[in-house]
Amino acid sequence: MSANTDNQNKINRRTALRIYESVNLFYRKIPGGRPQNPPDFDDLLDTDPNPATSLPVSESVENDTLQANLSTGGIAFTADDALLAGDRLMLRILLLSSLTTINVCGEVAYCKPSNPYEDDRYPFTIGARFINLSDADSELLRQHIERHNRRRIAVNLIGAAGLSTVLTAPDLVWGLLVGLFHHLLEVVLHVAHLLFEYLEMGLDHVIEHAFHTDTHETQVIVFYILVSFALMALYLLGRKIPAWYRSASKAMLLYVSRKKSSLLYFWGQQSPVDKCKIVGVGGAALIAYWYLAI
Numbered sequence: 001m002s003a004n005t006d007n008q009n010k011i012n013r014r015t016a017l018r019i020y021e022s023v024n025l026f027y028r029k030i031p032g033g034r035p036q037n038p039p040d041f042d043d044l045l046d047t048d049p050n051p052a053t054s055l056p057v058s059e060s061v062e063n064d065t066l067q068a069n070l071s072t073g074g075i076a077f078t079a080d081d082a083l084l085a086g087d088r089l090m091l092r093i094l095l096l097s098s099l100t101t102i103n104v105c106g107e108v109a110y111c112k113p114s115n116p117y118e119d120d121r122y123p124f125t126i127g128a129r130f131i132n133l134s135d136a137d138s139e140l141l142r143q144h145i146e147r148h149n150r151r152r153i154a155v156n157l158i159g160a161a162g163l164s165t166v167l168t169a170p171d172l173v174w175g176l177l178v179g180l181f182h183h184l185l186e187v188v189l190h191v192a193h194l195l196f197e198y199l200e201m202g203l204d205h206v207i208e209h210a211f212h213t214d215t216h217e218t219q220v221i222v223f224y225i226l227v228s229f230a231l232m233a234l235y236l237l238g239r240k241i242p243a244w245y246r247s248a249s250k251a252m253l254l255y256v257s258r259k260k261s262s263l264l265y266f267w268g269q270q271s272p273v274d275k276c277k278i279v280g281v282g283g284a285a286l287i288a289y290w291y292l293a294i
Contacts, residue, residue: 019148020258023068024094025077029087030105072142074106074129078114078122085110089128100140105131115257167289
């Protein structure tokens, strides 16, 4: 019986859709480890028998907004404190994108070091299985995950179509991109030149009428004013570029790390036969593309 249950749990984990979702999370260890049905959060919020060992309470502030890995069977989230496998938790999950609240009990399946690129920077990642998710909450969660997954599939299809186009006709795509970039660059430079001319003309009139200078003095004053503006703009831009670079690098590392985790999970859930099929089809596709490209 236990073997059948384990196999069924493995199948459920394999087929369950998983998404990353911004959530506001309250979680607390259940005294005695027995799940309550339904969870009584009000009692736990009003009375705290052991404040020194209570788990942290998340509030709707930026540092406590978590990017949780969510499915209909469980949730993975980052935390300040390490938990033990088998610990029972009371969970209140607020899905920020739809403002949907789900109350459920969960059992900790694992506790491991968290992804260093996550924005919340909590040191531990907790994975918990839902124990007593109600039918109504299960349906809400399923619909939410399916909506999110449909959007992700649409984005992936657009990306796959773009990648297929690039692989099919790289010269044509490269030529179109270079032509589009050249056209946009001409438009931007033309607009920038017109703005500079209007600014210079306006400053000429202002300086000439305000200080009653001749043409040469007016041009010298306007030149130094424009140089000062340019230096100030370069200074402000130089201060912003490192922050933009760090933000972009962090976002890219986070994306790559999540994709790597998803691929490793997907690969680990495949049977040996399916792994051979994936490797065979992928290798055949690469060989065919290399042969046709030559």
